[in-house]
Amino acid sequence: FDHRMAATMARRLATAFRPLATSRASSVVHGQALLQRPAAVVRMAIHARDQHSSPTPPVSSLPVTGLRFWSCRHTWRRAVNNTFRCLIGCSIGDFATLFTLQAMNVSTMYTMPSAMMGGIMTSLAVETLALQHLEGFELRQAFNTALKMSIISMCTMELVESAVALHLTGGAFDVHNMHHWASLVPSMTAGFLAPLPYNYYQIRRHGRSCH
Numbered sequence: 001f002d003h004r005m006a007a008t009m010a011r012r013l014a015t016a017f018r019p020l021a022t023s024r025a026s027s028v029v030h031g032q033a034l035l036q037r038p039a040a041v042v043r044m045a046i047h048a049r050d051q052h053s054s055p056t057p058p059v060s061s062l063p064v065t066g067l068r069f070w071s072c073r074h075t076w077r078r079a080v081n082n083t084f085r086c087l088i089g090c091s092i093g094d095f096a097t098l099f100t101l102q103a104m105n106v107s108t109m110y111t112m113p114s115a116m117m118g119g120i121m122t123s124l125a126v127e128t129l130a131l132q133h134l135e136g137f138e139l140r141q142a143f144n145t146a147l148k149m150s151i152i153s154m155c156t157m158e159l160v161e162s163a164v165a166l167h168l169t170g171g172a173f174d175v176h177n178m179h180h181w182a183s184l185v186p187s188m189t190a191g192f193l194a195p196l197p198y199n200y201y202q203i204r205r206h207g208r209s210c211h
Contacts, residue, residue: 064201072204079200083157085130086123086150086199087192090157093122098173108171116158123154149202153195161191 062069097118101111124146131142165173168183175181 064205069204070200075200075204079196079203082203083153083192083196083199085126086153086157086195087188089123089126090119090154090161090191091188092119092126094119094158094161096122099175102173112162112166112171116162119158119161120151120154123150153199156195156198157191160194161187164190 094115098111098115101114106114124143127146127150128139128142131137131145132139135142137145164187165171165183168187169180173180
């Protein structure tokens with residue numbers, strides 16, 4: 001009787017713990033399969049996860065003249081961020097060159113074009129470094145990418161910003177004149193707004209941006 005009871009209890013215990021053992025064995029097999037998975041597949045999975053965590057605006061085939069093309073909030077946010085970074089880069093070189101040349105009593109005829117070129121160069125430098133250090137581009141590839149994708153935006157920004165500043169200050173910035181300092185607000189605002197639709201278009205239509 002004792003032997004039969006012991007055998008029955010042993011069978012019942014084995015039946016009760018069988019699903020747990022099966023599940024554990026399945027997990028071990030699954031883990032081994034993951035370890036044996038090729039590295040390329042793992043990299044693809046990681047890339048897919050990263051893409052899902054920080055999505056990019058979808059490339060649109062909608063007509064440019066339609067309202068739907070210009071109504072993507074995510075694209076507008078990205079275009080605003082890109083344009084603002086370009087504005088910072090352009091303004092650094094623009095004002096640094098302007099103040100330096102005016103301190104040397106250089107004529108306005110040469111000061112304004114030189115300031116525009118200085119702004120474009122510093123903006124290219126900022127964007128190249130951003131691509132190199134944040135996106136992992138090589139230096140030459142980062143520079144070429146920034147040049148191709150942002151030169152129109154930067155030139156537009158510099159032309160409009162300089163034109164407004166020239167109209168408000170006459171081309172001679174006086175550091176002791178508060179009116180001239182206040183003129184930076186409308187000039188930089190105009191420089192920011194001028195290329196913004198173009199940057200939105202590039203991101204929305206082609207998914208291209210160097211920022």
